[in-house]
Amino acid sequence: MATYFLLPFVSLFTLLTDLNQPVEPSERPNIILIFADDMAYGDLGSYGAVGWETPHLDQLAADGARFTQFYVPHAVCTASRAAMLTGTYSNRLELYGALDHTANHGLNPEETTIAETLKSNGYQTGIVGKWHLGHHKEFLPTQQGFDSYFGLPYSNDMWPNHPETKNYYPPLPLIAGDSTIAYLEDQRELTSWYTYKSLEFIEKNKEKPFFLYLAHSMPHVPLFVSEKFAGKSEQGAYGDVMMEIDWSVGEIRKKLKELGLSENTLIIFTSDNGPWLSYGGHAGLQVGLKEGKGTSWDxxxxxxAIFTWPGKIPAGMVQNQAAMTIDILPTLAKLTGSPLPKLKIDGADIWPLIQGKKTELKPYFAYYNTNELQAVIYGKWKLVFPHTYRTIPSGTELRNDGIPVKYSYIKLETPLLFDLSLDKGETTDVSAQYPEILAQLNGFADQARTDMGDKLTGIEGTGNRKAGRISQE
Structure with missing residues (x-):
């Protein structure tokens, strides 16, 4: 039986090997996809952040395209990641919520990820950071198209020190490839480790087309920051963590410039969902948007969402048309000439939007819980369906010590239509003024229900697939 142990911060990298095999150089772009965890819409300076600074991410936005209406289809970890990596609503894949150490299922190996899409076209592929699509060996990234993996199998709060369920979770494993190399008792160096492993991957693959998926574990709670950023922000721990993530982006861009790769590298930066509001000062900034993580409000x-590729994406471009993370896979496939997955996906190529053009609108759907269709978005319009959602009770005093307050629940009884261009806080129902828009969005929702089902209306879909499951022998 293998023996696992806690490693000092500086020694981890001496034990890791890179198993990537060389391929011929290519003119296709390198791709770096950076995915933050629980980072709110307003957490970057270019989106209105106060209390901390994000100069590297602000420069990334200034050098490329910044979306103002970019969405995830599921406001929770596993579902959001499955959707982004497969270009498919995760309820179609039978993946809901946030998997933990007790889960016996994960992303079905028959599904095609971004990594598999690009790998089939000669790319070297690596993931650094949080996976959260199944912690059993058959579901790990190395079984889903990634040549290398360094990171955590699920969220960083799924460890014995969880503030609400102490000792429910086992020790938090740190994985390299498909093997646990350590159990973490301290996460202060996690963002730095992810950064250094990302730089190592870029260095090793500088002569090859590569895809790097850097999935930061933070600013998801619990918040940890290295000594070099501790106490640096005005806001406190959350601001410190944001500044370290910003530093990480700066280090990656510096490495690309050093290696002469900047001009041939597309960088994408976005987040898996909004802020975990019950954690008070340990959560991000809504900047006027309604509710947070775990809801289908904005x-x-x-x-x-930022897309930067010098010479290919206009610098300083702001795109106001709606798009979603499910669009990333088909966009990258089109850019690189890679084949689309054989199984049906839901995203579309948004390269014209990234370049600043307007395209024909398409409906996007927001799901939560077990296949509840809670909202449909169509351009500036959003229709929210009757459902129960969580909220912080009025008058609740929020904390700033990593301990969450309790949610209460509200049952929305009637559908509400919003014009997000005038009402980003979703405060005013305009259904009566725009009956034709209401009918159109209801029509989109009916099509989605026929295809993927909807627990809220009791409709069984015809287009869903199964998650992967381990043998119960």
Whole structure:
């Protein structure tokens, strides 16, 4: 039986090997996809952050395209990541919520990830950071198209020190490849480790086309920051963590410039969902959006999104048309000439939007819980369906010590239509003024229900697939 142990911060990298095999140089762009965890729409300076500074991410936005209405389809970890990596609503994949150490299922190996899409076209592929699509060996990134993996199998709060369920979770494993190399008792160096491993991957693959998926574990709670950023922000721990993530982006861009790769590298930066509001000062900034993580209001599903590729994406461009993380896979496939997955996906190529053009609108859907269709978005319009959602009770005193307050629950009884261009806080129902828009969005929702089902209306879909499951022998 293998023996696992806690490693000092500086020694981890001496034990890791890179198993990537060389390929011929290519003119295709390198791709770096950076995915933050629970980072709110307003957490970057270019999106309105106060209390901390994000100069590297602000420069990334100034050098490329910044979306103001970019969404995730599921405001929770596993579902959001499955959707982004497969270009498919995760309820179609039978993946809901946030998997933990007790889960016996994960992303079905028959599904095609971004990594598999690009790998089939000669790319070297690596993931650094949080996976959260199944912690059993058959579901790990190395079984889903990634040549290398360094990171955590699920959220960083799924460890014995969880503030609400102490000792429910086992020790938090740190994985390299498909093997646990350590259990973490301290996460202060986690963002730095992810950064250094990302730089190592870029260095090793500088002569090859590569895809790097850097999935930061933070600013998801618990918040940890290295000594070099501790106490640096005005806000406190959350601001410190944001500044370290910003530093990480700066280090990656510096490495690309040093290696002469900047001009041939597309960088994408976004988040898996909005802020975990019950954690008070340890959560991000809504900047006027309603609610947060775990809801289908815009505070839960609207996220920052930046696309930068010198010479290919106009600098300083701001795109106001709606798009979603499910669009990333088909966009990258089109850019690189890679084949689309054989199984049906839901995203579309948004390269014209990234370049600043306007395109024909398409409906996007927001799901939560077990296949509840809670909202449909169509351009500036959003229709929210009757459902129960969580909220912080009025008058609750929020904390700033990593201990969450309790949610209460509200049952929305009637559908509400919003014009997000005038009402980003989703405060005013305009259904009566725009009956034709209401009918159109209801029509989109009916099509989605026929295809993927909807627990809220009791409709069984015809287009869903199964998650992968381990043998119960």
């Amino acid at each position: 505070g839960g599903i609207r996220v920052p």
